[in-house]
Amino acid sequence: MTALTWIFDGLLTAAMVYLAWSLLSERDLFKAVVLFIAFGLLMALAWVRLRAPDIALAEAAISAGLSGVLLLDAVGAIRSPNPVPEDTSSDSG
Amino acid sequence: MTQSERGRKMFIESGKKEKFPMERHGMLLLNRIFHRFLLLCLLWWVLTEGYPGSWWFGLPGVTVTTAATLGLSSRFTWHWRPLGMIRFVPFFFLQSLHGGIDVAWRALHRQTPMNPALFDFPLRLPHGPARVFLANTVSLLPGTCSADLSEECLKVHVLDGSIAIHTRLQAVEEHVAALFGLSIPPAERFEEASPHE
Amino acid sequence: MNDFYLAVSAFLLVNILVGLVRILRGPTPPDRMLMAQMFGTTGVGILLLLSEAMGLPVLRDVALLFALLGALATVSFVRRYWPVEFAEEESKE
Amino acid sequence: MMFEEWISSALVCAGAFFYLAGTLGMLRFPDIYTRLHAVTKADNLGLGLLAAGLMLRAESWPAMIKLALIWMLALVTSATACYLVANNALRAGLPPVLGRYRSGSRP
Incomplete structure (x- = not known):
């Protein structure tokens, strides 16, 4: 355990706690989903630091692959169609 | 011809x-x-x-x-020519390095100088995997980003509209054609000026 | 030598944590989504460095999975959350 | 052996530098299209140089090829994602910033 590992682990833990808090207290659902995807990545890194690469593998597949896609799909189904451009009218083509 | x-x-x-x-x-x-x-x-x-x-x-x-x-996959067979591959790989590396340093300079510069523009690049490659490959290659080379692959044109977003973008893209296209073993008509000369200025 | 790789991976971690700003205040949803993809890419880099620093070659498989699934969330975002193309086609028919 | 390690370290540092440039680009570039450039650059050059540096120190041939495979996989997915986002943004009518731009003086 050198000082560098302490720094790395401390940063990772602090970022995860901050990210968890901000995604739970977020009102905008889409923003919360994106934060959740980022959180899943840091979670996988944490499993790696705990020397559990198999769980990290599962975490990567579930958080990046499965939950991200499912949650985005759900948020898209909840919201009205064509939600993105707020400052531009439907000037497509 | x-x-x-x-x-x-x-x-x-x-x-x-x-x-x-x-x-x-x-x-x-x-x-x-x-x-x-x-x-x-x-x-x-x-x-x-x-x-x-x-x-x-x-x-x-x-x-x-x-x-x-x-x-x-009986429909999607394509053959990469070894000779084309030998020419394509170093070309791709050099181009990415060159473009990457350019974009990094813009990002690190105090004022982020840039001159973005949208180009319509007329395609000479035939339909098929070669076109998709070209679009992806253009996206990967930093400084250019393909935005729309239509029937005859590839819409390209560039970070700096004042450089000779057509010549560069034509070079990429020729390398892709060599990679897939296709021959394409000779390049036409283009006015190298930004259409949005 | 291991310290060097750990230091670089800590640097990359700081890098994505700074990029978190873009998720929190990106003006449009695609900006946020792009930053999530950036998280994935940087995560691949961190995992490769950690596999060298910690002497765990298994982590390359985790990195492979991240590279494979990293863009999946973006694709789902474009097709499901922000389906402009479908809306256009429906309105034409 | 020493020489190889130096080259490897230099390549890893260069990769980290391009990651930094990509993040800074994400933060500072004016619109979604220009930010796409930053992301694909981090994918291509950052990961590429980093993987190249680690390839020099890989313990076996398959490990080396696997690193290259990871890089190529990341290239394919990032190119696809880049095209999808740019195309969709264009269709949705998100206006790109065009013409000369410097931070602070939006045209």
Whole structure:
């Protein structure tokens, strides 16, 4: 355990706690989903630091692959169609 | 021009194998099966990092996968020319390095100087995987980003509209054509000026 | 030598944590989504460095999975959350 | 051996530098299209140089090829994602910033 590992682990833990808090207290659902995807990545890194690469593998597949896609799909189904451009009218083509 | 017609004809004929005589067809099929089998074996070897015990599981898996790919992908065969590949890879590396340093300079500069523009780049490549490959390559080369692949044009977003973007993209297109063994008509001269200025 | 790789991976971690700002205040949803993809890419880099620093070659498989699934969330975002193309086609028919 | 290690370290540092440039680009570039450039650059050069540096120190041939495979996989996925986002943004009518731009003086 050198000082560098302490720094790395401390940063990772602090970022995860901050990210968890901000995604739970977020009102905008889409923003919360994106934060959740980022959180899943840091979670996988944490499993790696705990020397559990198999769980990290599962975490990567579930958080990046499965939950991200499912949650985005759900948020898209909840919201009205064509939600993105707020400052531009439907000037497509 | 005749060369380009020949290239297109070759491209069209590569899709319909049933015109060949029966024996030739069989040989080609065997050849293809063999190549695919070798490729999948290589992939398995790489994925297991050469662990010898894994071949008990790997060989049956590779065999089944070879059979499955033959059943699934008869339409999407394409051939990369080795010579084109040897020319393409260093070209791609040099171009990415050059463009990457350029974009990094813009990002690190105090004022982020840039001059973004949208270009319509007329395509000379025939329809098919070569065009998709070109669009992806253009996206990967920093400084350019393909935004819309339509019937005749590739809409490209560039970070700096004042550089000779057409010449650069034509060079990329020629390399892709060489990679796929296609011949394309000679380049036309373009006015190298930003259309939005 | 291991310290060097750990230091670089800590640097990359700081890098994505700074990029978190873009998720929190990106003006449009695609900006946020792009930053999530950036998280994935940087995560691949961190995992490769950690596999060298910690002496765990298994982590390359985790990195492979991240590279494979990293863009999946973006694709789902474009097709499901922000389906402009489908809306256009429906309105034409 | 020493020489190889130096080259490897230099390549890893260069990769980290391009990651930094990509993040800074994400933060500072004016619109979604220009930010796409930053992301694909981090994918291509950052990961590429980093993987190249680690390839020099890989313990076996398959490990080396696997690193290259990871890089190529990341290239394919990032190119696809880049095209999808840019195309969709264009269709949705998100206006790109065009013409000369410097931070602080939006045209």
